[in-house]
Amino acid sequence: VAYDYQLVIIGAGSAGLSAADLSAGLGFTRVALVEASDRLGGECLHSGCVPSKALLHIAKQYGHEKDPWGHVQKSISLIQNRSDNDEHFQDRGVSVLHGRAAFVDAHTITLDGQRRITSKYYLLATGSRPRVPDIAGLSDSGYHTNETIFSLDATPATLAILGGGPIGCELAMAFALLGTKVSLIQSGPRLLPREEASVSEAVRARMKELGVQLYPNTDVQRVHKTADTKVLTLQQDGAQQTIEAAQLLVAVGRQPVLESLDLEKAGVQYDDAGVHTNRYFQTGQRNIYAVGDCTPSPKFTHLAGHQAGVALRNMITPLFKKSGRYLDVTPWITYLQPEIGRIGMTEAEVKDAGLPHIVLQLNLRDIDRAITDDAYEGYVKAIVDKGGKLLGATVLADNAGELLTPLCHIYYHKQSIASLATTVIPYPTFASGLNLLAARYASETTRQNSLFRLLTRKWRTPN
Numbered sequence: 001v002a003y004d005y006q007l008v009i010i011g012a013g014s015a016g017l018s019a020a021d022l023s024a025g026l027g028f029t030r031v032a033l034v035e036a037s038d039r040l041g042g043e044c045l046h047s048g049c050v051p052s053k054a055l056l057h058i059a060k061q062y063g064h065e066k067d068p069w070g071h072v073q074k075s076i077s078l079i080q081n082r083s084d085n086d087e088h089f090q091d092r093g094v095s096v097l098h099g100r101a102a103f104v105d106a107h108t109i110t111l112d113g114q115r116r117i118t119s120k121y122y123l124l125a126t127g128s129r130p131r132v133p134d135i136a137g138l139s140d141s142g143y144h145t146n147e148t149i150f151s152l153d154a155t156p157a158t159l160a161i162l163g164g165g166p167i168g169c170e171l172a173m174a175f176a177l178l179g180t181k182v183s184l185i186q187s188g189p190r191l192l193p194r195e196e197a198s199v200s201e202a203v204r205a206r207m208k209e210l211g212v213q214l215y216p217n218t219d220v221q222r223v224h225k226t227a228d229t230k231v232l233t234l235q236q237d238g239a240q241q242t243i244e245a246a247q248l249l250v251a252v253g254r255q256p257v258l259e260s261l262d263l264e265k266a267g268v269q270y271d272d273a274g275v276h277t278n279r280y281f282q283t284g285q286r287n288i289y290a291v292g293d294c295t296p297s298p299k300f301t302h303l304a305g306h307q308a309g310v311a312l313r314n315m316i317t318p319l320f321k322k323s324g325r326y327l328d329v330t331p332w333i334t335y336l337q338p339e340i341g342r343i344g345m346t347e348a349e350v351k352d353a354g355l356p357h358i359v360l361q362l363n364l365r366d367i368d369r370a371i372t373d374d375a376y377e378g379y380v381k382a383i384v385d386k387g388g389k390l391l392g393a394t395v396l397a398d399n400a401g402e403l404l405t406p407l408c409h410i411y412y413h414k415q416s417i418a419s420l421a422t423t424v425i426p427y428p429t430f431a432s433g434l435n436l437l438a439a440r441y442a443s444e445t446t447r448q449n450s451l452f453r454l455l456t457r458k459w460r461t462p463n
């Protein structure tokens with residue numbers, strides 16, 4: 001059958017752009033990138049990673065002394081102009097088509113219900129949107145989500161945030177540093193519930209220091225609007241109270257964007273969590289793959305990009321498909337002050353799973369550079385199995401992302417943490433602390449090793 005394209009990528013966000021970038025190098029010749037909006041980049045560029053990190057940068061660096069909104073927009077435009085635009089991809093041989101895709105059958109889509117396109121393969125990368133809870137009066141009162149909050153042109157005096165997960169916490173901290181009086185409302189008992197309990201506690205303490213008013217175990221019962229504020233009625237531990245804020249931000253979860261794709265016509269299965277795929281990122285329809293936020297997987301830009309690479313590789317080598325199982329564990333950073341880096345399991349999860357393990361912890365004050373830089377609140381914690389393989393790690397540090405990266409390397413390459421003890425790392429960097437962490441593992445295990453004990457008996461035997 002002669003198809004118009006060999007591959008059509010639907011959605012030009014993190015996953016779709018990675019796929020488009022990789023396609024020529026992998027040998028695809030006729031590729032189209034379909035995007036419903038008039039701009040490429042998706043959530044990460046326009047309403048996710050980029051604006052949130054630009055806002056946090058100004059907030060952490062300058063507090064309320066500098067207006068952040070110009071920097072937020074400038075960061076988006078610089079990336080848009082550099083690479084996330086139609087010309088960039090057209091120059092690489094990818095046809096960029098703007099229009100909303102909907103399936104007619106497993107090989108045919110329409111754009112905005114009109115132009116018909118056929119393709120051998122499809123990659124679904126349509127992303128997710130914020131989930132908005134059903135709260136009385138919420139829509140009439142007006143609220144922000146991540147899709148609108150970065151278009152503010154002035155920092156609000158007061159802000160109520162619903163949701164104590166990564167997005168709620170990052171924005172609570174950014175606005176608090178910028179001088180906004182923030183109220184952070186969460187239904188559960190602790191902030192960042194997926195992290196180590198000690199991390200949640202450190203974040204709670206830092207939020208308090210910044211004057212964030214915390215409402216744990218709290219539900220919002222209704223919202224109403226006055227001339228210039230939103231009034232929230234809260235139910236906390238059985239008691240009712242009201243709070244007021246100039247702006248309200250909803251950050252309570254995500255839902256996949258799938259409804260206008262007519263996936264039924266293509267025979268693709270999905271549910272509220274996203275498109276169903278196998279470990280090769282292939283849907284029930286063998287020529288249609290799905291990656292990124294429109295699937296049930298964790299929602300991160302770096303993960304979406306890696307999944308896209310595996311999916312494309314599987315389309316071109318169908319007999320030697322690569323499993324994406326290794327991506328079931330993904331690292332992430334929550335960009336607070338200090339940052340939180342994480343890969344794999346927490347200590348509690350390792351214990352619950354009954355896995356034999358060793359916990360290695362290095363406090364930042366044991367690293368010389370942390371002392372010279374006056375940044376010694378925090379730690380690196382690694383949980384390893386008896387052979388030194390990483391089961392999980394958490395870093396609490398201003399530059400947690402950089403410190404977590406070598407740990408990600410040994411995780412994915414299944415190396416023992418001992419390999420970091422024999423890696424020469426420049427002094428005085430924060431990363432040189434990883435030498436110390438690995439040395440702790442080495443000394444812990446060699447002391448227990450019977451051959452080592454035998455060989456060193458002479459030195460250990462008192463004269």
Ligand SMILES: Cc1cc2nc3c(=O)[nH]c(=O)nc-3n(C[C@H](O)[C@H](O)[C@H](O)COP(=O)(O)OP(=O)(O)OC[C@H]3O[C@@H](n4cnc5c(N)ncnc54)[C@H](O)[C@@H]3O)c2cc1C
Pocket residue numbers: 010011012013014015016034035036037040041042043044045047048049050052053099100101102125126127128146167257260261291292293294299300301302303304
């Ligand atoms: C506030 C915030 C901060 C974040 N910070 C980080 C971070 O620091 N690090 C990190 O890794 N992740 C972060 N994320 C998550 C990250 O933004 C997402 O995981 C990532 O953008 C998902 O990429 P995607 O390609 O799957 O989807 P998206 O980026 O959402 O792209 C989907 C694209 O598909 C298009 N589309 C949808 N339907 C159709 C259709 N029918 N036809 C054609 N096009 C369609 C959309 O218009 C969109 O452009 C953050 C998210 C938020 C909300």
